[in-house]
Amino acid sequence: MDRKNEAVAMDLLLEDFDPTAVVAEPLPTVVTSNVNCDLIGKFAEDLKGSLEKPMVLGRNVHTTCLAVTEPEANDEFTGDKDAYMASVLARYRKTLVERTKHHLGYPYNLDFDYGALTQLQHFSINNLGDPFIESNYGVHSRQFEVGVLDWFARLWEIEKSDYWGYITNCGTEGNLHGVLVGREVFPDGILYASRESHYSIFKAARMYRMECAKVDCLISGEIDCKDFRAKLVLNKDKPAIINVNIGTTVKGAVDDLDLVIQTLEECGFKQDRFYIHCDGALFGLMMPFVKRAPKVTFKKPIGSVSVSGHKFVGCPMPCGVQITRLEHINALSRNVEYLASRDATIMGSRNGHAPIFLWYTLNKKGYKGFQKEVQKCLRNAHYLKDRLRDAGISAMLNELSSTVVFERPKDEEFVRRWQLACQGNIAHVVVMPSVNIDKLDDFLNELVEKRSTWYKDEKVQPPCIAADVGTENCACGQHK
Ligand SMILES: Cc1ncc(COP(=O)(O)O)c(C=O)c1O
Numbered sequence: 428m429d430r431k432n433e434a435v436a437m438d439l440l441l442e443d444f445d446p447t448a449v450v451a452e453p454l455p456t457v458v459t460s461n462v463n464c465d466l467i468g469k470f471a472e473d474l475k476g477s478l479e480k481p482m483v484l485g486r487n488v489h490t491t492c493l494a495v496t497e498p499e500a501n502d503e504f505t506g507d508k509d510a511y512m513a514s515v516l517a518r519y520r521k522t523l524v525e526r527t528k529h530h531l532g533y534p535y536n537l538d539f540d541y542g543a544l545t546q547l548q549h550f551s552i553n554n555l556g557d558p559f560i561e562s563n564y565g566v567h568s569r570q571f572e573v574g575v576l577d578w579f580a581r582l583w584e585i586e587k588s589d590y591w592g593y594i595t596n597c598g599t600e601g602n603l604h605g606v607l608v609g610r611e612v613f614p615d616g617i618l619y620a621s622r623e624s625h626y627s628i629f630k631a632a633r634m635y636r637m638e639c640a641k642v643d644c645l646i647s648g649e650i651d652c653k654d655f656r657a658k659l660v661l662n663k664d665k666p667a668i669i670n671v672n673i674g675t676t677v678k679g680a681v682d683d684l685d686l687v688i689q690t691l692e693e694c695g696f697k698q699d700r701f702y703i704h705c706d707g708a709l710f711g712l713m714m715p716f717v718k719r720a721p722k723v724t725f726k727k728p729i730g731s732v733s734v735s736g737h738k739f740v741g742c743p744m745p746c747g748v749q750i751t752r753l754e755h756i757n758a759l760s761r762n763v764e765y766l767a768s769r770d771a772t773i774m775g776s777r778n779g780h781a782p783i784f785l786w787y788t789l790n791k792k793g794y795k796g797f798q799k800e801v802q803k804c805l806r807n808a809h810y811l812k813d814r815l816r817d818a819g820i821s822a823m824l825n826e827l828s829s830t831v832v833f834e835r836p837k838d839e840e841f842v843r844r845w846q847l848a849c850q851g852n853i854a855h856v857v858v859m860p861s862v863n864i865d866k867l868d869d870f871l872n873e874l875v876e877k878r879s880t881w882y883k884d885e886k887v888q889p890p891c892i893a894a895d896v897g898t899e900n901c902a903c904g905q906h907k
Contacts, residue, residue, distance in 0.1 A: 454497065483839055483849070531856040531870060532847035534709050534830075536741030538861035541784055552779025556768025557760070558593045563767045572782035578789050579748050582715055583732050585725035592750035593772050594736070594782045598708025599627040600773050601733020601749040602670070605704030606631035607773070608731055608751050609668035611758040612702050616666040619658065621650035621682065623675045625706060637668075646897045647825050648680030652690045659694040667691060667701040673723055673732075674710030677850050678823070679830025679857070681710065684721045688728060702730040708747070709857075710828070712739045716798040717805070720827045730755060736785050739797075739859065746781035800860045804829040808858040811867050818875050821889070821903060823896035829858040832896055834889050836874065837881040845870055852890040 493515060502508040527537050556562040558572045576592045595601050606628065610616060618639045620628045632639035640662070643654040650672070659667060669691070672682045684705070691701050705723055707714070711734030714720040723732055736746035760771035792800070808829040815822035815833050822833040835854045836842050847854040856862070856870070882889055891903035898906050 483842075526846070528866075529844055530846045531862060531866070532845065532849075532854070534735075534738045534857040534859055536737075536739055536859040536861050539741040539743075539788065541743065541787060544780075544783060544787060547780065547783065552783075554594070554777040554779045554782070555775055556763065556766040556777075557771055559591070560768045566779070568779040568782050571786040572779075575748065575782050575785045575789060576750065579734070579750055582712075582794070583723055583725055583750060585750065585752070589753055590725070590750050591753045591756040591771070592748065594777070594785065595733070595747040595749050595772075596774060596778065596781075597745040598625070598706070598733060598735035598738070598747045599630075601708065601731075601735075601747045602627040602704070602706055603631050603634070603773050604749050605706070605731040605733055605751065606637070606668065606670070607635060608755050608759060609702035609704055610635050610637055612730070612755055613666035613668055613700075616668040616702065617662050618668045618670070619655065620670040621648075621672060621675070623648045623677060623680065624670050624672055625676050625708065628670045628706065638665075644675075644680070646895075648675045648678030649825075650682040650687065652683065652686045655687065656690050656694060659691065659696065663695060667696055669701065669703045671703055671705045671729075673705050673707035673714055674828065674830070676709065677830075677848070677853070677855060678825060678832050679709065679828030679855075680825050681714065681720060681827045684723065684727065684729070698728045701728075703728065705729055705732040707732050707734045709735070709738060709830075711735075712797060713801045713804070713829070714827065716794075716801040717827055725750075725752070736781060739800075740785060740788050741860070742781065742784045742788070744778065744781055744784070746778065746785065748785070804858045804860060804862075807862060807864060807867060810864060811856060811858060811871070814867070814871050816902070818871070818878075819902050819907065820874070820878070821892045821896060821901045821906075823900040831856045831858065834892050834902075836877070837887075837889075838877060841874070841877055845873075851895065852892045853895045 498508050499505075530537060550566055552566055552568050553564060554567045554569055554572055555564060558569055558576065561567070561569060572594050575594060576590075577587060579592070580587060580590045595604065602625065606618060609618070616637070618628075618632050618637045619642055620632075620639065621642045621644050623644045629639065629641075631637070640658045642658060643651040645651050669687060671684050671687055672680065673684075674681055684703075687703070705711070707723060711723065711732060714723055723729070725732075731749065731751035733747055733749045736742050736748060737744065756771050760769045762768075763770045808824055808831050811831045812822050812824040815831070820833055822831060824831050832853050832855045835849050835852050836847065842849060842854065847856065856867075858867075878889075881887065888904050889902075891901060891905060893901040893903070893906055901907075
């Protein structure tokens with residue numbers, strides 16, 4: 428374009444340009460097709476054709492979702508919309524109270540009181556960037572975050588000057604970070620994880636396009652170090668990045684960290700050829716207080732540990748903690764001028780409220796308070812397992828765990844009512860501090876009563892779960 432034409436084009440542009448103009452019709456048209464239902468239906472169809480056992484998926488939320496509606500022109504005057512929203516929220520609150528009462532299947536401690544922190548709700552607290560380097564955004568809570576990280580560093584025995592970490596959005600983010608650090612340290616490393624590792628580990632392998640070797644498990648759910656050895660020997664030329672479970676999702680099995688390290692060493696992997704990430708999402712905060720548990724400590728050659736904050740600690744929003752060695756983090760981080768901070772986290776913006784919630788509970792309970800709660804959970808888990816067995820129901824409880832595995836209840840409505848997590852023929856209850864004996868009794872009484880109706884006809888028998896829990900824990904017709 429020559430100079431003259433360029434000037435004409437600019438004039439035209441300026442003529443049309445009104446910086447305050449907005450689109451005439453802001454309401455997008457409604458898309459009417461029922462895409463979600465179709466997709467779910469298709470998914471179920473696909474499963475039918477595959478060899479996989481069809482899974483029971485949750486209900487389609489589109490049938491119950493709360494539509495966002497446009498305010499009426501006179502809403503401000505009538506207050507109708509405010510009244511409508513208040514009634515929706517009040518009903519929702521009631522549901523939360525009821526659902527909290529009947530929750531047993533997920534490892535969340537629902538018993539907390541953060542009333543003192545409601546005053547902070549009015550602030551957009553964001554710790555974007557590195558926890559140890561302030562950014563230009565001043566509404567942050569790094570002083571709480573680093574205090575919490577120091578507490579965990581002490582728990583897992585690493586000096587303040589030797590660690591790096593941050594408060595994550597959840598245990599999954601800790602795993603994504605731990606595996607990423609491992610891959611940055613060993614770009615051609617193979618990721619080893621037991622089959623019963625959380626799905627986030629395999630997601631990390633897919634996201635980072637890493638070669639991943641799935642290792643078999645013992646019946647307890649623990650990693651089978653014989654199979655681990657066999658797989659290591661096949662890949663001696665490549666460094667090893669290993670996920671060690673400090674509590675598996677379904678059976679609460681704790682991998683033997685010492686045996687994993689010993690296996691690596693016996694297969695010729697020196698410390699500069701392996702990286703261990705410990706997924707302590709579930710029991711990372713419980714194990715340090717259990718006498719016979721393998722000790723998770725940075726005095727051993729591990730690279731990182733992560734834990735979920737909303738699980739054993741209890742927190743209204745999902746969160747977690749990730750701690751790694753400072754020496755590893757430089758490989759991952761980049762300075763960001765616009766932040767005046769450093770980027771070494773998975774996310775950009777980071778929840779600045781979560782560290783304050785964690786800080787609050789850690790201060791109130793302390794190491795001693797957690798120890799007491801761990802003891803209570805283990806005791807209650809044994810109570811549940813014993814009562815299930817007394818009632819003739821197959822059940823297993825790993826020695827270091829508060830996850831009680833038992834036969835999957837026949838009725839999905841019962842599963843939903845108690846919010847049980849199920850896999851194949853098994854279900855579990857994770858005994859957290861909010862699960863007391865009264866709640867367990869209510870659950871057990873209801874289960875026993877319902878079971879007598881599910882299996883009143885001799886032709887319908889409870890499932891055999893020996894393959895999942897071992898014959899000694901199975902109470903089916905063949906094994907009892
Ligand atoms: C062993 C294990 N790792 C990771 C996770 C993921 O944690 P989050 O749900 O906090 O992302 C879970 C969740 O239950 C888990 O059991």
